[in-house]
Amino acid sequence: MTDRRLNAHHQLLVRALRDPPSLCxxxxxxxxxxxxxxxxxxxxxxxxxxxxxxGLLDKIPVRIxxxxxxxxxxxxxxxxxxxxxxxxxxxxxxxxxxPIIVLKGxxxxxxxxPHAAGRVFADLDLLVLAENLQPIESTLLAKGWQHHELSxxxxxxxxxxxxxxxxxxxxxxxxxxxxxxxxxxxxxxxxLEAAPFREAAVRLPELGIYVLSxxxxxxxxxxxxxxxxxxxxxxxxxxxxxxxxxxxxSDQPLFLDNLITRANQLRLGRxxxxxxxxxRLLLRTPVPNTLMTRLEQRxxxxxxxxxxxxxxxxxxxxxxxxxxRGAKLARWWLYWRSHWLRMPLHVLVPHLAYKFYLSVFxxxxxxxxxxxxxxxTK
Amino acid sequence: MxxxxxxxxxxxxxxxxxxxxxxxxxxxxVRIQSFLPSLAxxxxxxYAFYTLANDDIAEFHVQIVSKRSLRRPFTPFVQFLVDxxxxxxxxxxxxxxxxxxxxxNLAIAVRVNHFLLFxxxxxxxxxxxxxxxxxxxxxxxxxxAALIHHGYRLFSDEFGLMHVQSGNFFPLPRLMPLKxxxxxxxxxxxxxxxxxxEIHGTLKGTVAHVRPPEASIDRxxxxxxxxxxVFPKWTAHQPLQLEEMPRSEAxxxxxxxxFNYEVLGEVAFDAVTGLIQRCECRKLVxxxxxxxxxxxxxxxxx
Amino acid sequence: MVDWxxxxxxxxxxxxxxxxxxxxxxxxxILLDQSPATLERLCQLLAEHFSLxxxxxxxxxxxxxxxxFEALGLVAxxxxxx
Numbered sequence: 083m084t085d086r087r088l089n090a091h092h093q094l095l096v097r098a099l100r101d102p103p104s105l106c107x108x109x110x111x112x113x114x115x116x117x118x119x120x121x122x123x124x125x126x127x128x129x130x131x132x133x134x135x136x137g138l139l140d141k142i143p144v145r146i147x148x149x150x151x152x153x154x155x156x157x158x159x160x161x162x163x164x165x166x167x168x169x170x171x172x173x174x175x176x177x178x179x180x181p182i183i184v185l186k187g188x189x190x191x192x193x194x195x196p197h198a199a200g201r202v203f204a205d206l207d208l209l210v211l212a213e214n215l216q217p218i219e220s221t222l223l224a225k226g227w228q229h230h231e232l233s234x235x236x237x238x239x240x241x242x243x244x245x246x247x248x249x250x251x252x253x254x255x256x257x258x259x260x261x262x263x264x265x266x267x268x269x270x271x272x273x274l275e276a277a278p279f280r281e282a283a284v285r286l287p288e289l290g291i292y293v294l295s296x297x298x299x300x301x302x303x304x305x306x307x308x309x310x311x312x313x314x315x316x317x318x319x320x321x322x323x324x325x326x327x328x329x330x331x332s333d334q335p336l337f338l339d340n341l342i343t344r345a346n347q348l349r350l351g352r353x354x355x356x357x358x359x360x361x362r363l364l365l366r367t368p369v370p371n372t373l374m375t376r377l378e379q380r381x382x383x384x385x386x387x388x389x390x391x392x393x394x395x396x397x398x399x400x401x402x403x404x405x406x407r408g409a410k411l412a413r414w415w416l417y418w419r420s421h422w423l424r425m426p427l428h429v430l431v432p433h434l435a436y437k438f439y440l441s442v443f444x445x446x447x448x449x450x451x452x453x454x455x456x457x458x459t460k
Numbered sequence: 461m462x463x464x465x466x467x468x469x470x471x472x473x474x475x476x477x478x479x480x481x482x483x484x485x486x487x488x489x490v491r492i493q494s495f496l497p498s499l500a501x502x503x504x505x506x507y508a509f510y511t512l513a514n515d516d517i518a519e520f521h522v523q524i525v526s527k528r529s530l531r532r533p534f535t536p537f538v539q540f541l542v543d544x545x546x547x548x549x550x551x552x553x554x555x556x557x558x559x560x561x562x563x564x565n566l567a568i569a570v571r572v573n574h575f576l577l578f579x580x581x582x583x584x585x586x587x588x589x590x591x592x593x594x595x596x597x598x599x600x601x602x603x604x605a606a607l608i609h610h611g612y613r614l615f616s617d618e619f620g621l622m623h624v625q626s627g628n629f630f631p632l633p634r635l636m637p638l639k640x641x642x643x644x645x646x647x648x649x650x651x652x653x654x655x656x657x658e659i660h661g662t663l664k665g666t667v668a669h670v671r672p673p674e675a676s677i678d679r680x681x682x683x684x685x686x687x688x689x690v691f692p693k694w695t696a697h698q699p700l701q702l703e704e705m706p707r708s709e710a711x712x713x714x715x716x717x718x719f720n721y722e723v724l725g726e727v728a729f730d731a732v733t734g735l736i737q738r739c740e741c742r743k744l745v746x747x748x749x750x751x752x753x754x755x756x757x758x759x760x761x762x
Numbered sequence: 763m764v765d766w767x768x769x770x771x772x773x774x775x776x777x778x779x780x781x782x783x784x785x786x787x788x789x790x791x792i793l794l795d796q797s798p799a800t801l802e803r804l805c806q807l808l809a810e811h812f813s814l815x816x817x818x819x820x821x822x823x824x825x826x827x828x829x830x831f832e833a834l835g836l837v838a839x840x841x842x843x844x
Binding site: 706712725726729 | 764766767769771773775778780795
């Protein structure tokens with residue numbers, strides 16, 4: 083598939099993400115649409131950094147630059163809040179709290195990945211040993227953190243079916259702390275041993291905490307995107323993959339080889355294949371064919387065909403003025419797919435029935451706090 | 461070109477068109493779209509003096525659309541959308557104007573960080589800005605409406621838009637929503653004022669919008685530096701007081717009421733510090749507009 | 763840090779927070795910034811500075827302030843034996 087098979091507004095967006103300098107001569111009309119798309123994709127800060135690095139923020143329409151800068155200021159605020167939350171969690175837990183691995187957005191920042199500089203992320207995700215989960219939870223609860231008020235259903239959903247405890251949030255601050263003890267749902271089709279990820283994790287000496295090793299960071303991102311998420315408006319996660327692949331490859335010439343080997347070792351060929359495939363397709367990430375074919379567990383041609391049709395329509399934002407039935411269908415299908423991958427049927431059907439019931443009778447949800455969690459877990 | 465230079469029919473057609481009605485509000489351009497017949501008339505009258513921004517980039521795209529409620533299928537509802545998404549629930553159709561105005565303010569408040577956004581009314585006299593911060597019982601909109609019909613230029617009744625690097629405040633003259641008893645009070649005090657329809661049963665009770673004076677809208681691109689910060693409080697049957705406000709208290713009230721103080725971090729801390737150091741800070745207790753005007757005129761006289 | 767006639771506003775960059783302090787709160791931070799101290803030593807210095815009586819309730823009050831400052835990340839405990 084080439085760009086020509088993307089919708090016009092998607093072409094505009096991927097061009098902006100891939101080649102920001104090319105934006106210097108687009109029309110005001112295109113800028114207006116692009117700003118709305120970038121906002122929907124939560125990439126204002128990302129584009130602001132990219133244009134700023136190229137020295138171009140003053141060469142684009144000033145109204146647009148103002149909003150990109152506004153988005154960047156917001157993103158930096160989220161980053162500062164998450165950094166401070168990590169500082170406070172480390173303070174609260176003291177020395178004897180076992181190894182803590184920071185995941186996702188905050189980890190990208192700690193690892194100094196260039197693409198993370200303007201990235202938005204609201205939560206602090208931590209991976210701990212299963213046996214430390216309970217003591218960590220009670221220490222934090224004793225030191226001012228609390229759970230959102232959850233309905234009994236949501237509480238059960240979290241503890242039994244997902245790989246997290248309900249998010250913790252300090253009563254004087256706003257950053258959610260998500261504490262995991264595995265990397266995937268314990269009942270999902272893909273079972274991931276956390277042990278190899280822990281063993282390879284990299285210690286950050288100044289903080290005394292860990293981030294995943296470069297190949298594992300890429301794999302975890304791909305698993306999350308193609309195994310856990312519904313992909314709708316998730317373009318920024320594909321940009322994470324793209325950014326990591328570029329940064330780590332420039333650091334280590336054999337990075338991609340090692341990545342493929344590691345994926346095969348951990349039996350994560352499928353999600354990595356999709357990650358590389360869509361990075362190449364949408365962002366032209368340089369990944370040679372010969373490497374792709376070394377991956378085991380590649381999807382069959384039919385599955386790939388369906389994904390190829392649906393994934394771009396879901397990842398990239400809808401046109402804000404022109405609803406598109408095809409894109410809605412694609413998103414609906416990927417929504418089912420993500421649940422199918424995460425839960426066996428006997429859990430999935432009642433879960434979705436309950437969520438549907440809540441969507442018709444929202445007053446039955448215990449309170450607004452629990453409906454926020456519902457939105458996150460749907 | 462101003463809105464009043466369009467005919468009502470042309471105005472209605474723009475509202476319903478793909479390109480929408482594009483209005484300049486201070487430093488922002490908003491594209492408004494709606495097919496709702498009942499919205500066009502009051503909007504045409506209240507927006508008469510605004511400039512049409514047809515060729516400029518619009519950074520806010522809002523719509524008022526009809527909506528049917530499953531639970532009340534025979535009551536017409538409307539929904540406010542910004543970039544196709546609904547930030548708050550649908551409301552009865554006669555709330556369309558309040559939803560539109562409130563929705564645009566909300567979009568500005570959550571998206572704009574290239575200004576420090578104070579929650580206050582702002583007016584200008586003798587070349588300098590007088591800030592009237594929002595705090596409980598302030599009635600800032602009402603006092604602001606009285607001032608701008610007595611020689612003060614309207615900046616905004618809701619937003620103090622501070623450009624942090626220069627210390628300048630920018631005008632954002634939007635419709636001014638009077639609530640409940642304030643509607644009658646302003647009708648009595650200012651018979652000449654142009655008011656929108658009374659809209660009953662909103663979250664804040666009955667609301668009617670004051671149209672900003674043409675002269676203020678004509679100068680909406682002229683910023684100015686603040687010199688006075690007055691925290692107003694309306695109290696019935698009280699003699700007028702205009703007294704010194706402790707600066708630390710002014711800091712606390714101004715900072716904690718700003719929309720994006722926390723987001724801007726140290727930049728905002730320095731900006732508020734400088735602002736308070738440069739301004740005279742006062743507390744105003746008043747029970748009638750005439751004496752409040754005399755006191756504020758004396759304060760802002762050259 | 764800004765002085766408003768005896769009340770102080772302090773910005774803490776890492777937390778992104780503005781704190782409002784009185785003279786006592788500020789003096790605690792200034793003294794601990796100059797050098798770490800035990801609770802006893804700190805209270806002694808504060809009592810001297812403000813010409814106050816160094817009694818049990820004063821020490822309790824300072825201890826509470828320190829707990830609050832610690833949770834806010836304004837001060838940290840250090841181990842003197844090291």
